[in-house]
Amino acid sequence: MSGRHAHGAPECVALFAKLSEYLDGELERGACADVEDHMADCEGCREFLESLRRAVAHVASMEAPELPENFKRDILSAYARTRESS
Amino acid sequence: MDEHSDSAALLSRIRADLPGAFDEFVARFAGPIYAFGMKFCGEREDARDVLQDTLLQAYRSLRDLEHAEAMTSWLYRVAANACLMKRRKGKFEPEREISLEELLPGPGDDARVQIPDPASLPYDDAVRAETKARVQKAIGDLPAAYRIVLVMRDMEQLKTQEVAAALGLEISAVKMRLHRARLMIRKTLEESYAADRRANGRA
Numbered sequence: 001m002s003g004r005h006a007h008g009a010p011e012c013v014a015l016f017a018k019l020s021e022y023l024d025g026e027l028e029r030g031a032c033a034d035v036e037d038h039m040a041d042c043e044g045c046r047e048f049l050e051s052l053r054r055a056v057a058h059v060a061s062m063e064a065p066e067l068p069e070n071f072k073r074d075i076l077s078a079y080a081r082t083r084e085s086s
Numbered sequence: 087m088d089e090h091s092d093s094a095a096l097l098s099r100i101r102a103d104l105p106g107a108f109d110e111f112v113a114r115f116a117g118p119i120y121a122f123g124m125k126f127c128g129e130r131e132d133a134r135d136v137l138q139d140t141l142l143q144a145y146r147s148l149r150d151l152e153h154a155e156a157m158t159s160w161l162y163r164v165a166a167n168a169c170l171m172k173r174r175k176g177k178f179e180p181e182r183e184i185s186l187e188e189l190l191p192g193p194g195d196d197a198r199v200q201i202p203d204p205a206s207l208p209y210d211d212a213v214r215a216e217t218k219a220r221v222q223k224a225i226g227d228l229p230a231a232y233r234i235v236l237v238m239r240d241m242e243q244l245k246t247q248e249v250a251a252a253l254g255l256e257i258s259a260v261k262m263r264l265h266r267a268r269l270m271i272r273k274t275l276e277e278s279y280a281a282d283r284r285a286n287g288r289a
Contacts, residue, residue, distance in 0.1 A: 007197065017186055020265035026246070044197045054201040055272035058221045059240045061204050064121035071134050072116050075141055079108050082142065 007044025015045060019052055094154035101149050111145055119165050125237045126169040128226045136172055140165040162244070163252040166234055183262070184232075189269040200279035201272070224274040228267055235260055236267035 015038050021027045022035045039046050096114070099107040116137060123136035144164045151160055191197070207214060225233060238249045239260070250260045 013186075013190065016190060017265070020268055021261065026261075047197050047199050048191065051199040051201050051276055052268060052272045054199065054203055055275050056240055056268055057204045058201070058217070058275065059225065059236065059268075059271060060243075062125065062218065062221060062225075062241060064118075065124040065133075067117045067120040067137075068130070071120065071137060072112060074134070075112055075116065075138050076109065078138060079112075079142065079145075 007042055011038060012042060012045055016048075019049055022049075023053060023056060093157050097148065097151065097154040097157060100145065103149075108145060111148075112141060115161060116141065119161065122162075122165055122237065122242060123169060125225075125241050126233060127172060128222060132172055136165060136168045139168040139171075143168075159248055159252055162238065162242075162248070166238070166252055169234060170230055184229075184266050184270070186266070186269075189266065189273060199276075200283060201275045202279070220275065220278055221271075224271045224278075227274060228270055232263050232267040232270065235263040236271070239264050240268070 015035060018027060018031065018035060022032065027035065039049065096107070096110060100111060119140050120133055120137045123133035123140075124130070127133050127136060140161065144161055147164070148157065148160065151157060202217070204217075207217060225236065228236065234253065235249060238244045238252065239246065244252075246257055246260050246264075249255070250257045253260070255263075
């Protein structure tokens, strides 16, 4: 770690706005290289990026709840009622 | 709500109002729409209302849909509206956009990552249930306009353009809200795990 700047410097703040696009692979090559260069030099930003990556992974790993069977029956009944009344 | 090759055939039966078309529509989409409603609302009864409103409203509107391949994105649009109406009574926009500065770590915050890596969580049902509850609460605490984008992008795995089309937002607005939603989740989880560490005397 060469530590050319203290974490929290303006370049860290500027990078902060781009981290989701970086994680999603949506940054252009030049901007992506800038993020990686910065990360190589800034432990604080590396830690922050890792905590963001973990937070996103936790959200993505939430399971899809199963549909209760009676909910489906209720909708079919509601639809039948609207057909009868129309 | 995955696309299927028989969307065109189903749409034809819906347009013709053939017997069984609604049943087929429900069989195909009720599960994914309920799951979507649960991810956003977090409560069964609210998700049931979203499901019923979405299916009944969408079924009527789908007769006018021109392209069968747009069926899924149309359903997301109707379901997202139903979610937002449910929670915010029609208020689509946040009071104000949350600034990035509010989500920057403070000078006194511990820079070390506190959130456990989901890939290395122990195979312990209690730990996993506790983690899930913590994440669910963090999602539920998000403002609705941010939460809907997070659910669609990070839980439903929709593309940015698909979310923008469904919500009637610019792509830049979807990216901005997604980033803030993720930052809010990160901040909530970091603070929650950091509090645990302090309480356990491991800080």
